[in-house]
Amino acid sequence: MTxxxxxxxxxxxxxxxxxxxxxxPAMDLMARxxxxxxxxxxDLGCGAGHQATxxxxxxxxxxxxxxxSSAEMLEQARSTYGDRDRLQWRAAQVETxxxxxxxxxxxxxxxxxxxxxxxxxxxxxxxxxxxxxxxxVQIPDNFDAPSHRIMRETAxxxxxxxxxxxxxRGMPVRDAAFYYGVLAPHAQQLDIWETTYIHVLAGxxxxxxxxxxxxxxxxxxxxxxxxxRDAFYDDxxxxxxDAYPSEPDGHTLFPFRRMFMxxxx
Ligand SMILES: C[S@@+](CC[C@H](N)C(=O)[O-])C[C@H]1O[C@@H](n2cnc3c(N)ncnc32)[C@H](O)[C@@H]1O
Numbered sequence: 001m002t003x004x005x006x007x008x009x010x011x012x013x014x015x016x017x018x019x020x021x022x023x024x025p026a027m028d029l030m031a032r033x034x035x036x037x038x039x040x041x042x043d044l045g046c047g048a049g050h051q052a053t054x055x056x057x058x059x060x061x062x063x064x065x066x067x068x069s070s071a072e073m074l075e076q077a078r079s080t081y082g083d084r085d086r087l088q089w090r091a092a093q094v095e096t097x098x099x100x101x102x103x104x105x106x107x108x109x110x111x112x113x114x115x116x117x118x119x120x121x122x123x124x125x126x127x128x129x130x131x132x133x134x135x136x137v138q139i140p141d142n143f144d145a146p147s148h149r150i151m152r153e154t155a156x157x158x159x160x161x162x163x164x165x166x167x168x169r170g171m172p173v174r175d176a177a178f179y180y181g182v183l184a185p186h187a188q189q190l191d192i193w194e195t196t197y198i199h200v201l202a203g204x205x206x207x208x209x210x211x212x213x214x215x216x217x218x219x220x221x222x223x224x225x226x227x228x229r230d231a232f233y234d235d236x237x238x239x240x241x242d243a244y245p246s247e248p249d250g251h252t253l254f255p256f257r258r259m260f261m262x263x264x265x
Contacts, residue, residue: 009221012048012076014213019050021199025258026051026109029138030058032191032262038062038104038134044094044125045069045111049077055107056087062104068111069093094121102130106137110258113139113171122182129265135183141194141259143171146243147207148215154236155219160228167218179261189264199254206252207244208237 015022030051038059043052046066056064066089068074074089083089094115106125115121125135142148155164176192183190203209212220216236223229244252 010070010073011213012073016048018210022110023050024197025138029109029136029260030054033105033134033136034264035105035134040101040103041105041107042067042099042103044106044108046077047073049081049089051107051109052087053081062086065090067092067094067097099128103128104130104133106135108137110138110140112137113173116172118172118174119182126186126265131265133265135263135265138258138260139173141173141257143173147211147240150239150243151211151216151219151236154232154239158232158235160223160232164219164222167222176259183261183263186265187263191262192260194257194259196255196257199256201252201254205237205240207240207254208233210254
């Protein structure tokens with residue numbers, strides 16, 4: 001299966017602008033992993049490698065494999081953390097990857113929203129685990145938030161509308177009951193929760209700067225090498241200012257809801 005969204009390059013520099021805020025839910029997820037000594041760990045959609053490295057540090061006996069489809073992200077992971085015996089990086093699509101041997105922990109932070117078919121994906125992930133293994137996933141659940149609603153509205157209302165008509169509007173994220181239904185039959189323990197982070201952002205148009213490296217990428221990419229791209233971005237950023245006004249001290253509050261699930265199989 002070709003993931004069209006993944007043909008749009010990731011920019012680790014832009015993504016890393018909010019590294020602290022983006023890493024926080026990953027650390028909150030990691031804190032809830034109820035295993036003492038996993039042997040094999042996979043980080044799906046490992047990006048620039050921060051969490052795979054944190055997992056290797058937390059579990060000193062484990063071998064950690066970071067999987068990502070982005071050459072740019074993997075290059076960043078390699079150059080920051082290197083390849084070590086216990087910590088390796090591999091270019092692969094989640095859709096077609098299968099581990100060589102069963103694993104004890106599958107971790108995935110803010111990546112599986114880019115992968116379709118969760119009704120078959122999640123059972124497939126479960127099938128990779130040893131008995132007692134853990135699936136720990138965090139996915140954004142903010143696709144109806146102003147940041148994303150206004151993205152779609154801007155795309156549909158401007159001279160760029162025809163060129164953006166084919167860009168996928170939604171993400172394949174489902175509700176908590178869906179993930180419960182898929183995971184509960186396999187799980188001895190299942191913990192699902194949601195948290196809305198109120199990120200305090202600095203700088204000009206910080207919400208547009210945030211989405212520029214994630215949800216906005218496919219739209220910007222469809223307008224690449226064109227003045228329309230800047231005009232689209234400026235229009236989007238201007239529309240966001242009403243939805244995310246500046247506080248008196250100049251900061252902007254960005255509420256961001258995320259769903260977490262930890263299943264022990
Ligand atoms: C939002 S970033 C999150 C990166 C990292 N997990 C983190 O939290 O910092 C999403 C990552 O998922 C990767 N990704 C998206 N779709 C993928 C796919 N189908 N297969 C493998 N990786 C994918 C992207 O390349 C990107 O590095």
